[in-house]
Amino acid sequence: MALPKAKEDATVARIAGLTRLEGAGWLDGAQADAITRLRAMGMPGRRDEYWKYTDPTSLASVDPVPAAVFDTSDEAPIFDGIDRLKVVFVDGVFDADASDDLSMEGIEIERLQDVAKTDIHWAKDLYGVLETRGQNPVDRPLAVLNTAFATDGIVIRATGKAAKPVHMIYLHKSDSSDAILHHLVKVEEGAELTVLESGPAAARFNQAMEVEVADRADFHHIRAQGRDHERRAVTHIFARLGTESLFKSFTMTANGVMTRNEAVIELTGDDASAHIAGAAMGDGDFHHDDTIFITHDAVNCESRQVFKKVLRNGATGVFQGKILVKAGAQKTDGYQISQSLLLDDDAQFLAKPELEIYADDVACSHGSTSGAIDDEALFYLRSRGVPAGQATDLLTLAFLAEAIDEIADEAIADEILSRLEAWLTRRRG
Amino acid sequence: MLEIKNLHVKLEEEDKQILKGVDLTVEAGKVHAIMGPNGSGKSTLSYVLSGRDGYEVTAGSATLDGEDLLEQEPEERAAAGLFLAFQYPVEIPGVGNMTFLRTAVNAQRKARGEEEMSAADFLKLVRAKAKDLKIDADMLKRPVNTGFSGGEKKRNEILQMAMLEPKMCILDETDSGLDVDAMKLVSEGVNALRDENRAFLVITHYQRLLNHIKPDVVHIMANGRIVKTGGPELALEVEENGYADILAEVA
Numbered sequence: 018m019a020l021p022k023a024k025e026d027a028t029v030a031r032i033a034g035l036t037r038l039e040g041a042g043w044l045d046g047a048q049a050d051a052i053t054r055l056r057a058m059g060m061p062g063r064r065d066e067y068w069k070y071t072d073p074t075s076l077a078s079v080d081p082v083p084a085a086v087f088d089t090s091d092e093a094p095i096f097d098g099i100d101r102l103k104v105v106f107v108d109g110v111f112d113a114d115a116s117d118d119l120s121m122e123g124i125e126i127e128r129l130q131d132v133a134k135t136d137i138h139w140a141k142d143l144y145g146v147l148e149t150r151g152q153n154p155v156d157r158p159l160a161v162l163n164t165a166f167a168t169d170g171i172v173i174r175a176t177g178k179a180a181k182p183v184h185m186i187y188l189h190k191s192d193s194s195d196a197i198l199h200h201l202v203k204v205e206e207g208a209e210l211t212v213l214e215s216g217p218a219a220a221r222f223n224q225a226m227e228v229e230v231a232d233r234a235d236f237h238h239i240r241a242q243g244r245d246h247e248r249r250a251v252t253h254i255f256a257r258l259g260t261e262s263l264f265k266s267f268t269m270t271a272n273g274v275m276t277r278n279e280a281v282i283e284l285t286g287d288d289a290s291a292h293i294a295g296a297a298m299g300d301g302d303f304h305h306d307d308t309i310f311i312t313h314d315a316v317n318c319e320s321r322q323v324f325k326k327v328l329r330n331g332a333t334g335v336f337q338g339k340i341l342v343k344a345g346a347q348k349t350d351g352y353q354i355s356q357s358l359l360l361d362d363d364a365q366f367l368a369k370p371e372l373e374i375y376a377d378d379v380a381c382s383h384g385s386t387s388g389a390i391d392d393e394a395l396f397y398l399r400s401r402g403v404p405a406g407q408a409t410d411l412l413t414l415a416f417l418a419e420a421i422d423e424i425a426d427e428a429i430a431d432e433i434l435s436r437l438e439a440w441l442t443r444r445r446g
Numbered sequence: 447m448l449e450i451k452n453l454h455v456k457l458e459e460e461d462k463q464i465l466k467g468v469d470l471t472v473e474a475g476k477v478h479a480i481m482g483p484n485g486s487g488k489s490t491l492s493y494v495l496s497g498r499d500g501y502e503v504t505a506g507s508a509t510l511d512g513e514d515l516l517e518q519e520p521e522e523r524a525a526a527g528l529f530l531a532f533q534y535p536v537e538i539p540g541v542g543n544m545t546f547l548r549t550a551v552n553a554q555r556k557a558r559g560e561e562e563m564s565a566a567d568f569l570k571l572v573r574a575k576a577k578d579l580k581i582d583a584d585m586l587k588r589p590v591n592t593g594f595s596g597g598e599k600k601r602n603e604i605l606q607m608a609m610l611e612p613k614m615c616i617l618d619e620t621d622s623g624l625d626v627d628a629m630k631l632v633s634e635g636v637n638a639l640r641d642e643n644r645a646f647l648v649i650t651h652y653q654r655l656l657n658h659i660k661p662d663v664v665h666i667m668a669n670g671r672i673v674k675t676g677g678p679e680l681a682l683e684v685e686e687n688g689y690a691d692i693l694a695e696v697a
Contacts, residue, residue: 392499397536398546400496402524402608404552411549415540415589 024059026076031060033409034079035166035197044133047145051165054149067155070335070367071306075275076159076251078123081221087245092187092439095215095241096432100124101184105170108189108219109196111169115188124210129170129199139229140172145202147255149226149282155310157187160253160279163225168197174203175210175234176326182211182237182429187218189248194219200226204234206259211237211426217245225253232259232286241436243271246303251277260286262404267424269296270305271440277306284311284318284346293324296433298309298440299332307355313346313379322353325420327413328364336368336385344375351381360409361388363440385437395402410441412418447645448472448614450496453506455487455494464490466670467506474615475642480649481681482667483689489533489651491667492618494652496530497523500685510614525557529612533605533619538590544604546590546595547572551668554610575608579635596623615639616647621655627697633658653685666692 020028020364032055037048051083051355061073075082085403104126105115111128119126132140145164151157173183184201196219204210206233230236242250250273258264270276282291311320326334336355368385398408414437421437424430448471455465464487470476476493484487494501495508497520509514515523534676538546552562563571579601590598600620607615617636621629636646636659648659656664656678662679665672673696676679684692 100608155497184695393536394538396498396520396537399520400498400524400532401550401610402521402557403522403550404553404557405519407549407553408521411541411546412538415538418540428502 024062028056028060030079031077031162032056037055037062038130038168040262041130042133042135043141044144045131047167051145051161055064055161055165056157059159060162061158061275064331065156066335067308070337070369071277071304073159073247076221076223076277081193081219082249084189084190084220084245084247084249085192086411087247088219089244095436096184096213098432099182099213099428101182101213103184103186105186105188106169106196106198106218108191108194109169109198109222111171112263121180121215123175123179124183125176126183127172127287129167129172129201137172139174139203140201140426143227143229144199144204146228147257148225148253150257150283151253151255151310157253157279157281158225159251160225160255160291161398162355163197163223165200165251167197167225170199170201172201173210173212174205175208176205178209179211182213184215186221187216189217189219189245192220192360195221197223198225202226202228203237204228204230204236204386207233207385209235211239213429214238217248218234218250221249222248224250225255227256228256230256230258230266231236233261235263236265236382237425239424239433240266240268240435242276243273246272247274252279254280254282256280256282256291257288258284258289258291259281260390261287263289264291265423265425266293267420267433268295269436270295270299271436272299273305274302275304277308281310282320283310284313284315284320286347287316287400288318289315290319292321292323292423294321294326294420296325296417296420296437297300297328297334298327298437299331299334300444301330303328303332305333306336307338309338312352313340313342313349313351313409315346316409317348318346319350320352320409321423322339322355323420323423324355325417326357326366327360327416328357328366329360331363333364334366336370338369338383339371339373339384340381342374342376342379342381346376347378349376349379350380351379353383355385356416359389359411359432368395406445410445413441414438428438447474448508448510448647452506453494453505453508454504455490455501456504458500458502463504464501464670465494468670470665470672472645472647474537474613474645476662477640477646477659478663478665479661479681480647480665480667481684486667487670488667489618492530492616492649495616496520496528509622521553521618522557524612525554525608527613529607529610529615531600531607531615531617531620533622535591535603537592537594539592541590543586543588543590544572547606550606551609572609576605578638579605579608581605582630582676596627597625600624600628600632601635607637608635613644614647615644616649618649619651620648621650621652629655629658652692653681656681668693
């Protein structure tokens, strides 16, 4: 089917405005294929059903909206207290000098464009593959764009228990940078890996990560977005889970005029478990969108989605979450909760929870709520001497707790918690 | 210590007068009890004193050691030494009991210009006090009152009281929902806090709590006023004959 003229024009213009990696080995073919797919699909537009609550214009436009570099020198960089291997990108370009030596027991790490010139089969067989699978039944053109025009990225293969987390640090130094990064992660059978991500990355950031979690492997992902308010980001995680594997992803977002985080997860091996959670806090023209699609395609798998948003001064939160249980995916246990805490009357939360179930022996539940701070609880705390502002913060953190609890590692969870506390404290003045 | 004069209170949202001129003075070191039938205004009195929203004081005053309570925010009243043990302690999922206690203790200290308690000192203190009330480590770790039984909630109230060391303690129907053993435990907790510098106002329907927490003065409240004041024998009279006789007598 031909695209509407306006969409076709926008797509042609966007593609024309981008430059591909040169001489990138097998990546050339994969990227050329993605460009073809993107031309057929078209860039996202306001009228697309999947973008009903979030305007994709600033994420899809030819040029990014400039974003001033945000000074965070008033606090230590996040995850500083965690022993980890640092991989640094500046405005979307890998910075070898700022990064740690990319060698660690239990894993292999390389830069995407280096891998592209070698014959590493697994990477070649993964690049754009999970992303392509994730295009059905919903188009995700910004992910196709990412596959087509990623100019950097990291390829990680865990073969054992990784000695420490890999931390991708995305620094932002140019007001007009437009970064496209694509990471590949393969956690081999029985292996364990934790990936941390933080930093604004660029004025506009399009990031995709394809994650293959093999049988009995564990993958943990903890991401911190913010506090820079002007940056715009669209991220995609595509994951495929093997038998008895575990996938856990948590994202904290503080501020940001435009953030869309998509996760597309397929449980393809029996007894696998996928947990995806988010805690977002925003003020004013904050716009945050979590769009999740979990497919159960094996027996006795479990999935949990826990998304919490704290919104104030006209901030907008969006949640689109779907659990698809395919025929034969019996004994599925699916849970989904999306909640917003509206700290004033101007904030809004838009939620679209969906269940689509084709198996007859499953337990799936979903819920979505919006509410204010509980007056009874607030009075109780104040009656014990806790000042109103501090009491509100305590209750706000309590509201977020169910999402934070999804982080398995206590030290990492503490880092996240301290950032959330600091955000609240700053607002209290 | 606590001085209430001619206190008139109505509901903010509707034109309903609840307290119609309460006069009450509680001296340091004393335990006063307020008894009265349902709807007499006992709980309202405790809420108005602690600063809950939804009430409008139309006349009268309430002071704690000479300081006007009614002008203060709930947290200021707490820091000044007022404590209300709730009839229905509020469940707060997501806030750990320990975090809550420590935040409260340190917030009050800060408000009074005192130094905050260190984590180690706090832990030591809370463990000792919890032990007296048979509150185990698990209950301290769990979210505030969440999933607690009626008895656990009330013991948790007394633990808070013990940690915060208020000078004026108001117990709002602390006996409700307690079995005999729990009532004994809670009463022991309260009695351990009795002190010449501390006063108690015990609100209850029944005399039985007053067997455990022996009052110096008993007030009968009805229709928004204190209608009769006497010694502990007044509580026994209520237990024997109900409120009808007393109410008829004062009418």
